[in-house]
Amino acid sequence: MENIETEPNSERKFQPGVYRHFKGGMYLALMLAKDSETEEDVVVYIPLYYKEESETKAWVRKLDDFMGTKELDDGTVVDRFEFVSER
Numbered sequence: 001m002e003n004i005e006t007e008p009n010s011e012r013k014f015q016p017g018v019y020r021h022f023k024g025g026m027y028l029a030l031m032l033a034k035d036s037e038t039e040e041d042v043v044v045y046i047p048l049y050y051k052e053e054s055e056t057k058a059w060v061r062k063l064d065d066f067m068g069t070k071e072l073d074d075g076t077v078v079d080r081f082e083f084v085s086e087r
Helices: none
Strands: 017-021 026-034 041-047 059-062 069-071 077-079 081-085
Touching: 026 081, 077 081
Parallel strands: none
Antiparallel strands: 017 026, 017 081, 026 041, 041 059, 069 077
16 A cells, blocks of 8 residues: 655655554544545544444544644653554
């Protein structure tokens, strides 16, 4: 599969597959899509765990956010989603 750069000089590239969220949940990132209003790239992904109370089956997040980082309470900066494996 072709990797898609998030920014021209970014080292992290999106590719479909399994990702671990910084809080520990596992997700299958299916594809890139375009927001119909803004034409921004978004990632379409689904959780790989079951929550009885959740009616949400799929999520979208801006590509920059998906491939971005998160600062934890202790100041540590981590990837929001970390690539684990291809499907």
